[in-house]
Amino acid sequence: MTGYLFVPRRNGFPMSRPPNPEVRFRLLSAGYDVVLDQGFHGCGVQNITAAASVPKGSFYNYFESKEAFATEILDAYWQNIEDRYTPFLRDAETAPLERIAYFFRAISDDHAVTDFRHGCLIGNLALELSSASEKTRVRLKSILGRWEEYLATCLREAQKRGDLAKKRDVKQLASIIIEAYEGAVMRCKVERTRRACDQFEKVALPLLLA
Structure with a gap:
Protein backbone atom coordinates (compact mmCIF):
# COMPACT_ATOMS: atom_id res chain seq x y z
CA MET A 1 0.00 0.00 0.00
CA GLU A 64 20.03 8.67 -13.35
CA SER A 65 20.89 7.22 -9.96
CA LYS A 66 19.41 6.12 -6.67
CA GLU A 67 20.25 9.61 -5.39
CA ALA A 68 18.19 11.16 -8.18
CA PHE A 69 15.33 8.84 -7.20
CA ALA A 70 15.57 10.16 -3.62
CA THR A 71 15.17 13.76 -4.74
CA GLU A 72 12.11 12.84 -6.82
CA ILE A 73 10.28 11.11 -3.99
CA LEU A 74 11.16 14.08 -1.78
CA ASP A 75 9.63 16.46 -4.34
CA ALA A 76 6.47 14.39 -4.60
CA TYR A 77 6.22 14.03 -0.82
CA TRP A 78 6.53 17.78 -0.26
CA GLN A 79 4.15 18.61 -3.10
CA ASN A 80 1.57 16.39 -1.46
CA ILE A 81 2.04 18.22 1.84
CA GLU A 82 1.57 21.55 0.05
CA ASP A 83 -1.54 20.32 -1.74
CA ARG A 84 -3.19 18.76 1.29
CA TYR A 85 -2.12 20.84 4.26
CA THR A 86 -1.16 24.38 3.24
CA PRO A 87 -4.85 25.22 2.66
CA PHE A 88 -5.08 25.16 6.48
CA LEU A 89 -2.51 27.98 6.54
CA ARG A 90 -4.45 30.04 4.00
CA ASP A 91 -7.87 29.77 5.64
CA ALA A 92 -8.88 33.40 6.06
CA GLU A 93 -11.83 32.41 8.27
CA THR A 94 -9.46 31.12 10.97
CA ALA A 95 -7.03 33.10 13.13
CA PRO A 96 -3.44 32.69 11.87
CA LEU A 97 -2.04 31.04 15.00
CA GLU A 98 -4.93 28.57 15.04
CA ARG A 99 -4.20 27.72 11.41
CA ILE A 100 -0.67 26.71 12.34
CA ALA A 101 -1.96 24.41 15.09
CA TYR A 102 -4.48 22.82 12.70
CA PHE A 103 -1.75 22.34 10.08
CA PHE A 104 0.49 20.34 12.39
CA ARG A 105 -2.41 18.40 13.89
CA ALA A 106 -3.51 17.27 10.43
CA ILE A 107 -0.02 16.03 9.58
CA SER A 108 0.24 14.23 12.94
CA ASP A 109 -3.13 12.56 12.32
CA ASP A 110 -1.78 11.15 9.06
CA HIS A 111 1.42 9.92 10.71
CA ALA A 112 -0.78 8.21 13.29
CA VAL A 113 -2.39 6.07 10.58
CA THR A 114 0.79 3.97 10.55
CA ASP A 115 1.40 4.36 14.30
CA PHE A 116 4.24 6.75 13.49
CA ARG A 117 6.28 3.81 12.23
CA HIS A 118 7.59 5.63 9.17
CA GLY A 119 8.27 9.10 10.48
CA CYS A 120 8.69 12.04 8.11
CA LEU A 121 10.52 11.48 4.83
CA ILE A 122 12.06 14.95 5.07
CA GLY A 123 13.55 14.18 8.47
CA ASN A 124 14.50 10.64 7.53
CA LEU A 125 16.45 11.64 4.43
CA ALA A 126 17.98 14.64 6.19
CA LEU A 127 19.54 12.21 8.68
CA GLU A 128 20.62 9.70 6.04
CA LEU A 129 21.74 11.83 3.12
CA SER A 130 22.64 15.37 4.20
CA SER A 131 26.30 14.43 4.57
CA ALA A 132 26.43 11.86 1.78
CA SER A 133 24.58 13.61 -1.04
CA GLU A 134 25.01 17.29 -1.85
CA LYS A 135 22.15 17.16 -4.36
CA THR A 136 19.74 15.80 -1.76
CA ARG A 137 21.00 18.21 0.90
CA VAL A 138 20.30 21.18 -1.39
CA ARG A 139 16.83 19.84 -2.20
CA LEU A 140 16.07 19.34 1.50
CA LYS A 141 17.25 22.88 2.27
CA SER A 142 14.92 24.23 -0.43
CA ILE A 143 11.94 22.28 0.90
CA LEU A 144 12.58 23.42 4.46
CA GLY A 145 12.83 27.00 3.20
CA ARG A 146 9.44 26.73 1.50
CA TRP A 147 7.93 25.24 4.65
CA GLU A 148 9.35 28.09 6.73
CA GLU A 149 7.91 30.68 4.37
CA TYR A 150 4.40 29.22 4.62
CA LEU A 151 4.58 29.45 8.40
CA ALA A 152 6.23 32.88 8.35
CA THR A 153 3.41 34.26 6.20
CA CYS A 154 0.90 33.11 8.82
CA LEU A 155 3.01 34.55 11.60
CA ARG A 156 3.18 37.94 9.85
CA GLU A 157 -0.61 37.93 9.65
CA ALA A 158 -0.73 37.21 13.38
CA GLN A 159 1.52 40.20 14.00
CA LYS A 160 -0.78 42.47 11.98
CA ARG A 161 -3.75 41.26 14.06
CA GLY A 162 -1.87 41.84 17.30
CA ASP A 163 -1.83 38.13 18.14
CA LEU A 164 1.96 37.94 18.01
CA ALA A 165 4.46 40.54 19.19
CA LYS A 166 5.81 42.66 16.33
CA LYS A 167 9.35 42.31 17.68
CA ARG A 168 9.36 38.57 17.00
CA ASP A 169 11.52 37.42 14.08
CA VAL A 170 8.98 35.36 12.12
CA LYS A 171 11.55 33.61 9.91
CA GLN A 172 13.49 32.48 12.94
CA LEU A 173 10.31 31.46 14.75
CA ALA A 174 9.09 29.44 11.76
CA SER A 175 12.42 27.63 11.64
CA ILE A 176 12.31 26.78 15.34
CA ILE A 177 8.72 25.49 15.05
CA ILE A 178 9.70 23.12 12.23
CA GLU A 179 12.74 21.91 14.13
CA ALA A 180 10.63 21.24 17.22
CA TYR A 181 8.02 19.37 15.21
CA GLU A 182 10.54 17.22 13.34
CA GLY A 183 12.07 16.28 16.69
CA ALA A 184 8.63 15.31 17.98
CA VAL A 185 7.94 13.12 14.93
CA MET A 186 11.29 11.39 15.40
CA ARG A 187 10.42 10.66 19.04
CA CYS A 188 7.00 9.36 17.99
CA LYS A 189 8.72 7.05 15.52
CA VAL A 190 10.84 5.63 18.33
CA GLU A 191 7.96 5.27 20.79
CA ARG A 192 5.26 4.33 18.25
CA THR A 193 2.80 6.65 19.98
CA ARG A 194 1.69 10.23 19.32
CA ARG A 195 2.72 11.42 22.79
CA ALA A 196 5.53 13.64 21.53
CA CYS A 197 3.39 15.20 18.78
CA ASP A 198 0.61 15.88 21.28
CA GLN A 199 3.18 17.44 23.59
CA PHE A 200 4.42 19.60 20.72
CA GLU A 201 0.87 20.77 19.99
CA LYS A 202 -0.23 21.34 23.58
CA VAL A 203 2.99 22.56 25.21
CA ALA A 204 5.82 23.49 22.82
CA LEU A 205 3.80 25.28 20.14
CA PRO A 206 1.80 27.48 22.55
CA LEU A 207 5.04 28.45 24.31
CA LEU A 208 6.71 29.34 21.02
CA LEU A 209 3.71 31.39 19.87
CA ALA A 210 3.18 33.17 23.20
Whole structure:
Protein backbone atom coordinates (compact mmCIF):
# COMPACT_ATOMS: atom_id res chain seq x y z
CA MET A 1 0.00 0.00 0.00
CA THR A 2 1.32 3.41 -0.89
CA GLY A 3 2.38 5.56 2.06
CA TYR A 4 -0.54 7.62 3.34
CA LEU A 5 1.34 10.91 3.01
CA PHE A 6 2.54 10.17 -0.51
CA VAL A 7 0.57 10.61 -3.72
CA PRO A 8 2.99 10.50 -6.67
CA ARG A 9 2.01 12.40 -9.79
CA ARG A 10 1.97 10.75 -13.16
CA ASN A 11 3.09 13.97 -14.82
CA GLY A 12 5.16 16.97 -13.89
CA PHE A 13 8.35 15.39 -12.55
CA PRO A 14 11.63 17.13 -13.43
CA MET A 15 12.94 14.48 -15.82
CA SER A 16 11.65 14.15 -19.37
CA ARG A 17 8.66 11.89 -19.95
CA PRO A 18 9.90 8.27 -20.22
CA PRO A 19 8.67 5.71 -22.77
CA ASN A 20 6.32 4.19 -20.19
CA PRO A 21 5.16 6.68 -17.56
CA GLU A 22 3.17 3.98 -15.77
CA VAL A 23 6.38 2.11 -14.95
CA ARG A 24 7.95 5.29 -13.61
CA PHE A 25 4.87 5.94 -11.50
CA ARG A 26 5.08 2.43 -10.05
CA LEU A 27 8.78 2.82 -9.25
CA LEU A 28 8.13 6.07 -7.40
CA SER A 29 5.09 4.80 -5.54
CA ALA A 30 6.45 1.39 -4.52
CA GLY A 31 9.97 2.72 -4.00
CA TYR A 32 8.70 5.36 -1.61
CA ASP A 33 7.26 2.62 0.61
CA VAL A 34 10.51 0.67 0.47
CA VAL A 35 12.58 3.71 1.48
CA LEU A 36 10.25 4.43 4.40
CA ASP A 37 10.28 0.80 5.56
CA GLN A 38 13.97 0.05 5.13
CA GLY A 39 15.67 3.44 5.00
CA PHE A 40 17.50 4.83 1.99
CA HIS A 41 20.76 3.07 2.80
CA GLY A 42 18.97 -0.05 3.97
CA CYS A 43 17.43 -0.77 0.57
CA GLY A 44 18.91 -1.23 -2.87
CA VAL A 45 17.69 -0.69 -6.39
CA GLN A 46 16.77 -4.38 -6.45
CA ASN A 47 14.37 -3.87 -3.52
CA ILE A 48 12.75 -0.90 -5.25
CA THR A 49 12.30 -2.61 -8.61
CA ALA A 50 11.05 -5.82 -6.99
CA ALA A 51 8.40 -3.89 -5.07
CA ALA A 52 7.33 -2.22 -8.31
CA SER A 53 7.43 -5.53 -10.26
CA VAL A 54 9.88 -4.01 -12.71
CA PRO A 55 13.16 -5.54 -14.02
CA LYS A 56 16.14 -4.16 -12.12
CA GLY A 57 17.80 -2.87 -15.28
CA SER A 58 14.78 -0.70 -16.05
CA PHE A 59 15.42 1.53 -13.05
CA TYR A 60 18.14 3.50 -14.82
CA ASN A 61 15.89 4.16 -17.80
CA TYR A 62 13.89 6.42 -15.50
CA PHE A 63 16.39 7.72 -12.93
CA GLU A 64 20.03 8.67 -13.35
CA SER A 65 20.89 7.22 -9.96
CA LYS A 66 19.41 6.12 -6.67
CA GLU A 67 20.25 9.61 -5.39
CA ALA A 68 18.19 11.16 -8.18
CA PHE A 69 15.33 8.84 -7.20
CA ALA A 70 15.57 10.16 -3.62
CA THR A 71 15.17 13.76 -4.74
CA GLU A 72 12.11 12.84 -6.82
CA ILE A 73 10.28 11.11 -3.99
CA LEU A 74 11.16 14.08 -1.78
CA ASP A 75 9.63 16.46 -4.34
CA ALA A 76 6.47 14.39 -4.60
CA TYR A 77 6.22 14.03 -0.82
CA TRP A 78 6.53 17.78 -0.26
CA GLN A 79 4.15 18.61 -3.10
CA ASN A 80 1.57 16.39 -1.46
CA ILE A 81 2.04 18.22 1.84
CA GLU A 82 1.57 21.55 0.05
CA ASP A 83 -1.54 20.32 -1.74
CA ARG A 84 -3.19 18.76 1.29
CA TYR A 85 -2.12 20.84 4.26
CA THR A 86 -1.16 24.38 3.24
CA PRO A 87 -4.85 25.22 2.66
CA PHE A 88 -5.08 25.16 6.48
CA LEU A 89 -2.51 27.98 6.54
CA ARG A 90 -4.45 30.04 4.00
CA ASP A 91 -7.87 29.77 5.64
CA ALA A 92 -8.88 33.40 6.06
CA GLU A 93 -11.83 32.41 8.27
CA THR A 94 -9.46 31.12 10.97
CA ALA A 95 -7.03 33.10 13.13
CA PRO A 96 -3.44 32.69 11.87
CA LEU A 97 -2.04 31.04 15.00
CA GLU A 98 -4.93 28.57 15.04
CA ARG A 99 -4.20 27.72 11.41
CA ILE A 100 -0.67 26.71 12.34
CA ALA A 101 -1.96 24.41 15.09
CA TYR A 102 -4.48 22.82 12.70
CA PHE A 103 -1.75 22.34 10.08
CA PHE A 104 0.49 20.34 12.39
CA ARG A 105 -2.41 18.40 13.89
CA ALA A 106 -3.51 17.27 10.43
CA ILE A 107 -0.02 16.03 9.58
CA SER A 108 0.24 14.23 12.94
CA ASP A 109 -3.13 12.56 12.32
CA ASP A 110 -1.78 11.15 9.06
CA HIS A 111 1.42 9.92 10.71
CA ALA A 112 -0.78 8.21 13.29
CA VAL A 113 -2.39 6.07 10.58
CA THR A 114 0.79 3.97 10.55
CA ASP A 115 1.40 4.36 14.30
CA PHE A 116 4.24 6.75 13.49
CA ARG A 117 6.28 3.81 12.23
CA HIS A 118 7.59 5.63 9.17
CA GLY A 119 8.27 9.10 10.48
CA CYS A 120 8.69 12.04 8.11
CA LEU A 121 10.52 11.48 4.83
CA ILE A 122 12.06 14.95 5.07
CA GLY A 123 13.55 14.18 8.47
CA ASN A 124 14.50 10.64 7.53
CA LEU A 125 16.45 11.64 4.43
CA ALA A 126 17.98 14.64 6.19
CA LEU A 127 19.54 12.21 8.68
CA GLU A 128 20.62 9.70 6.04
CA LEU A 129 21.74 11.83 3.12
CA SER A 130 22.64 15.37 4.20
CA SER A 131 26.30 14.43 4.57
CA ALA A 132 26.43 11.86 1.78
CA SER A 133 24.58 13.61 -1.04
CA GLU A 134 25.01 17.29 -1.85
CA LYS A 135 22.15 17.16 -4.36
CA THR A 136 19.74 15.80 -1.76
CA ARG A 137 21.00 18.21 0.90
CA VAL A 138 20.30 21.18 -1.39
CA ARG A 139 16.83 19.84 -2.20
CA LEU A 140 16.07 19.34 1.50
CA LYS A 141 17.25 22.88 2.27
CA SER A 142 14.92 24.23 -0.43
CA ILE A 143 11.94 22.28 0.90
CA LEU A 144 12.58 23.42 4.46
CA GLY A 145 12.83 27.00 3.20
CA ARG A 146 9.44 26.73 1.50
CA TRP A 147 7.93 25.24 4.65
CA GLU A 148 9.35 28.09 6.73
CA GLU A 149 7.91 30.68 4.37
CA TYR A 150 4.40 29.22 4.62
CA LEU A 151 4.58 29.45 8.40
CA ALA A 152 6.23 32.88 8.35
CA THR A 153 3.41 34.26 6.20
CA CYS A 154 0.90 33.11 8.82
CA LEU A 155 3.01 34.55 11.60
CA ARG A 156 3.18 37.94 9.85
CA GLU A 157 -0.61 37.93 9.65
CA ALA A 158 -0.73 37.21 13.38
CA GLN A 159 1.52 40.20 14.00
CA LYS A 160 -0.78 42.47 11.98
CA ARG A 161 -3.75 41.26 14.06
CA GLY A 162 -1.87 41.84 17.30
CA ASP A 163 -1.83 38.13 18.14
CA LEU A 164 1.96 37.94 18.01
CA ALA A 165 4.46 40.54 19.19
CA LYS A 166 5.81 42.66 16.33
CA LYS A 167 9.35 42.31 17.68
CA ARG A 168 9.36 38.57 17.00
CA ASP A 169 11.52 37.42 14.08
CA VAL A 170 8.98 35.36 12.12
CA LYS A 171 11.55 33.61 9.91
CA GLN A 172 13.49 32.48 12.94
CA LEU A 173 10.31 31.46 14.75
CA ALA A 174 9.09 29.44 11.76
CA SER A 175 12.42 27.63 11.64
CA ILE A 176 12.31 26.78 15.34
CA ILE A 177 8.72 25.49 15.05
CA ILE A 178 9.70 23.12 12.23
CA GLU A 179 12.74 21.91 14.13
CA ALA A 180 10.63 21.24 17.22
CA TYR A 181 8.02 19.37 15.21
CA GLU A 182 10.54 17.22 13.34
CA GLY A 183 12.07 16.28 16.69
CA ALA A 184 8.63 15.31 17.98
CA VAL A 185 7.94 13.12 14.93
CA MET A 186 11.29 11.39 15.40
CA ARG A 187 10.42 10.66 19.04
CA CYS A 188 7.00 9.36 17.99
CA LYS A 189 8.72 7.05 15.52
CA VAL A 190 10.84 5.63 18.33
CA GLU A 191 7.96 5.27 20.79
CA ARG A 192 5.26 4.33 18.25
CA THR A 193 2.80 6.65 19.98
CA ARG A 194 1.69 10.23 19.32
CA ARG A 195 2.72 11.42 22.79
CA ALA A 196 5.53 13.64 21.53
CA CYS A 197 3.39 15.20 18.78
CA ASP A 198 0.61 15.88 21.28
CA GLN A 199 3.18 17.44 23.59
CA PHE A 200 4.42 19.60 20.72
CA GLU A 201 0.87 20.77 19.99
CA LYS A 202 -0.23 21.34 23.58
CA VAL A 203 2.99 22.56 25.21
CA ALA A 204 5.82 23.49 22.82
CA LEU A 205 3.80 25.28 20.14
CA PRO A 206 1.80 27.48 22.55
CA LEU A 207 5.04 28.45 24.31
CA LEU A 208 6.71 29.34 21.02
CA LEU A 209 3.71 31.39 19.87
CA ALA A 210 3.18 33.17 23.20
